[in-house]
Amino acid sequence: MQLSIAQSGWYEGLKPNPQITVSDWADEKRVLNKRSSSEDGQWRTSRTPFLRDPMNDLSEHSPVREVTFMKGVQIGGTEAGNNWIGYIIDQAPGPFMVIQPTVDMGKRWSRQRLAPMIEDMDCLNTKIKPARARDSGNTTLSKEFDGGLGIITGANSGSGLRSMPTKYLMKDELDAWPVNVDGEGDPSEIVDARTTTYTRSKILNISTPTEMETSRIYKKYKEGDQRKYHVPCPHCEEKQVLDFEKLHWDKDEHGEHMPETVVMLCENCGKDIPEHHKTWMLDQGEWIPTGPANDLHHSYHLPSFYSPLGWMSWVDIVKKFISSKKSRSLLQVFTNLIEGMPFEDETNKVDRHAIQERAEDYRLGELQWGDLVLTAGTDTQPDRFETIVLAHTMTSIRVVDYKIIHGDPDDKATRQELDDYLRAPWQHPSGQQLVIKGGGVDSGGHNTQTIYDFCRKLKRRHIIAVKGHSQRWKQIIGKPSKVDVSIKGKAITNGAELWMVGTDTAKLQIYNRLGVTDPDADGYIHFSKDLPTEFYEQLTVEKLSTHYVNGYPVRTWSKPASARNEVIDCFVYALAAFYHLGLNRWRPAQWRQLEEKIQPKTPDLFAVPENIDQETPAEEEKMPVKTKKPRARRRKPSRSGFVLGGGMYGW
Numbered sequence: 001m002q003l004s005i006a007q008s009g010w011y012e013g014l015k016p017n018p019q020i021t022v023s024d025w026a027d028e029k030r031v032l033n034k035r036s037s038s039e040d041g042q043w044r045t046s047r048t049p050f051l052r053d054p055m056n057d058l059s060e061h062s063p064v065r066e067v068t069f070m071k072g073v074q075i076g077g078t079e080a081g082n083n084w085i086g087y088i089i090d091q092a093p094g095p096f097m098v099i100q101p102t103v104d105m106g107k108r109w110s111r112q113r114l115a116p117m118i119e120d121m122d123c124l125n126t127k128i129k130p131a132r133a134r135d136s137g138n139t140t141l142s143k144e145f146d147g148g149l150g151i152i153t154g155a156n157s158g159s160g161l162r163s164m165p166t167k168y169l170m171k172d173e174l175d176a177w178p179v180n181v182d183g184e185g186d187p188s189e190i191v192d193a194r195t196t197t198y199t200r201s202k203i204l205n206i207s208t209p210t211e212m213e214t215s216r217i218y219k220k221y222k223e224g225d226q227r228k229y230h231v232p233c234p235h236c237e238e239k240q241v242l243d244f245e246k247l248h249w250d251k252d253e254h255g256e257h258m259p260e261t262v263v264m265l266c267e268n269c270g271k272d273i274p275e276h277h278k279t280w281m282l283d284q285g286e287w288i289p290t291g292p293a294n295d296l297h298h299s300y301h302l303p304s305f306y307s308p309l310g311w312m313s314w315v316d317i318v319k320k321f322i323s324s325k326k327s328r329s330l331l332q333v334f335t336n337l338i339e340g341m342p343f344e345d346e347t348n349k350v351d352r353h354a355i356q357e358r359a360e361d362y363r364l365g366e367l368q369w370g371d372l373v374l375t376a377g378t379d380t381q382p383d384r385f386e387t388i389v390l391a392h393t394m395t396s397i398r399v400v401d402y403k404i405i406h407g408d409p410d411d412k413a414t415r416q417e418l419d420d421y422l423r424a425p426w427q428h429p430s431g432q433q434l435v436i437k438g439g440g441v442d443s444g445g446h447n448t449q450t451i452y453d454f455c456r457k458l459k460r461r462h463i464i465a466v467k468g469h470s471q472r473w474k475q476i477i478g479k480p481s482k483v484d485v486s487i488k489g490k491a492i493t494n495g496a497e498l499w500m501v502g503t504d505t506a507k508l509q510i511y512n513r514l515g516v517t518d519p520d521a522d523g524y525i526h527f528s529k530d531l532p533t534e535f536y537e538q539l540t541v542e543k544l545s546t547h548y549v550n551g552y553p554v555r556t557w558s559k560p561a562s563a564r565n566e567v568i569d570c571f572v573y574a575l576a577a578f579y580h581l582g583l584n585r586w587r588p589a590q591w592r593q594l595e596e597k598i599q600p601k602t603p604d605l606f607a608v609p610e611n612i613d614q615e616t617p618a619e620e621e622k623m624p625v626k627t628k629k630p631r632a633r634r635r636k637p638s639r640s641g642f643v644l645g646g647g648m649y650g651w
Helices: 007-014 021-030 047-059 077-089 103-120 186-194 216-224 275-283 314-324 328-338 352-357 412-423 448-456 503-515 535-538 566-580 588-598
Strands: 066-072 096-100 140-143 146-153 168-172 202-207 227-232 247-251 258-267 286-289 298-303 373-381 384-392 397-406 438-440 462-471 499-503 543-549 552-558
Touching: 021 047, 021 077, 047 066, 047 077, 047 275, 047 298, 066 077, 066 216, 077 103, 077 168, 077 202, 077 588, 096 103, 096 202, 103 146, 103 186, 168 186, 168 462, 168 566, 202 216, 202 247, 216 298, 247 314, 247 499, 258 275, 258 314, 258 373, 275 352, 314 328, 328 503, 352 535, 373 412, 373 566, 384 412, 384 566, 412 438, 412 448, 438 448, 438 566, 448 462, 503 552, 535 566
Parallel strands: 066 202, 066 298, 096 146, 096 168, 168 202, 227 298, 373 438, 438 462, 462 499
Antiparallel strands: 140 146, 227 286, 247 258, 373 384, 384 397, 543 552
């Protein structure tokens, strides 16, 4: 039967819209703006093929109800979420919410990500009126479009989270959300409840993780089917995940890292995989669940090792790893942003008994081969000084001595005894003598002015007055403040100085080093069997605990009320002295130069072997020869205060 034009149009209108996935929609219509993307132009899922499955799970016809994406940086995860929002407006209209950690971040996302996407794509800007039009329904935090309404808000806004029921929910940077909002509970649970009205709702959780104990995205990942992206080896084609343990690179003859030599080792055939194979590997990869089956919740983990060529390279990753070994905070950044994994703090797992059992058979007060630089940390108590002396190498620390000087710190004789102890030379097995190059003396007790006066006289020896403060992520030692003032209230240029110490950061570094059990590994701390049990008890007495301030988790150090902790404080101040001297910035070549000065490996070419007989020279050969005495040459100290060469080390 021949249908009329009107009938044909009627039946055509009854046909359902063709099913299109989010990735296909993005390949066909998504345009990247140079203001928000490093690669502007037409979107290509083939550039990041690992994003295809997560995006397609968000398609309207997919049975998946929740998608969790735990990721590293430079893998395009944020743009995948943006593609989904564009797809909703164009293909699957309905109410959606985008939740950022704060309202300000929501505004920033709307202006920098959403607005350029709408402006550049006709399929979107024809459905949303321009923001400048009257009653357009287009504001920074609200987008009206045909068949739906989009709300952008922050997890710190209780009213924003309660704004409306929603069919589509995008929760961005979930680990940066507060734990409690307006006293009403977890904002993640509050906003999840807004989707229960819709039977075919969808939720996208996306974030880089933070700490294991508090990470929301990691918890969500474990609730899903825990998918990992497996890619084939170009040699044997065996599929495997890319992780840091498979990265290998060379070192030069001096032991310095050579990141440019990095390759990935195949776990099956053991052959090197240069990074230029990555494009082919990514294209042939597949997501494989590693957890219990969950058809409604697919969870994905993708570290930065999968970053496409031209984005973050393996060389860049190795360089970041080498830098991250300098501190606990940098190591956490590497774990979170590169490996895409929550950071598991080992500080509370330090075993006092295990540390004491590995103590070595050397005597306190005596230096050992390998000791290069001495620093001291002194804790001030009302009736005594307690001091620890540490010997540093490029990679390790040795506890050289633990000294208690009894007496009132305000008493001159007590301070003189401490001064004599810090000034005394130490005999090195090589025959050289070392002195304590720097030390921190606690000024935070009842003897503050006394310690200022004491350290003012010792400034040239880098003995400094210190005071701890527990601000999180604070650098171990910063700039000093002048504490001596003139009669007019002005700071005296050469007067006493107070150096604030980031105790949280220092303790984290010390506790992480206590967890190193291999004596040959970087960061190992050596202890003497002469140290008493109380030393180890005080060293490990403090623990990290989590409490919440204004809804955000805060980790602080705490100890039992009656427990003593002078040893860990002394350790912190000795470490602060190490940073004050700038030794944390020394290059391997500088450490090797110092080692050669103190314990040279090069034999004396002019020494006469003991087994060679020497004849007594004739009398005429013993005539004195006049020589010109060489003029002493002063060497300019380095920024750390050292002069390499000279008499006592001291240097």
